[in-house]
Amino acid sequence: MRKYYGDIYKKARIDAGLTQDQAEGMLGVPIRTLSAYENGKLLPHGELVCKMIEVYGAKWLWYMHLKENDPVGKRFLPDVRLGRLSSNVLRLQKEMADVTKINPTVVEVACDDEISEHEKNEWGSVHKEISELMGACAALLVAN
Structure with a gap:
């Protein structure tokens, strides 16, 4: 099984102050699936990542999703240092x-x-x- 970089989805949710139960309802994704995304077992599709960005208020998530989990992003997107x-x-x-x-x-x-x-x-x-x-x-x- 391919391993994805799931910590970014978990960080975005936690930074938003949401539990998995709360995020499940807001995203319309079963908690088991959300957990699989956050543990790097499944990769969320682009539309769901867009919804996560909106729900979590995490504008950085699109970039990190592509940089960490997409072969083109891994190869061609420059490194970013997310800071203040x-x-x-x-x-x-x-x-x-x-x-x-x-x-x-x-x-x-x-x-x-x-x-x-x-x-x-x-x-x-x-x-x-x-x-x-x-x-x-x-x-x-x-x-x-």
């Missing part, structure tokens, strides 16, 4: 400043529409900084 709004804003500001610093490199490498062999290391640094910026943007978007 103020720390998310400060991180975004820092990452924007870092990208501004590498802008000359971005322009230099991209101006000929090719990444040559000697530019690959530089482009790797660009890729890292942009990924960190995307993670900071995503963290701010999903902050409660």
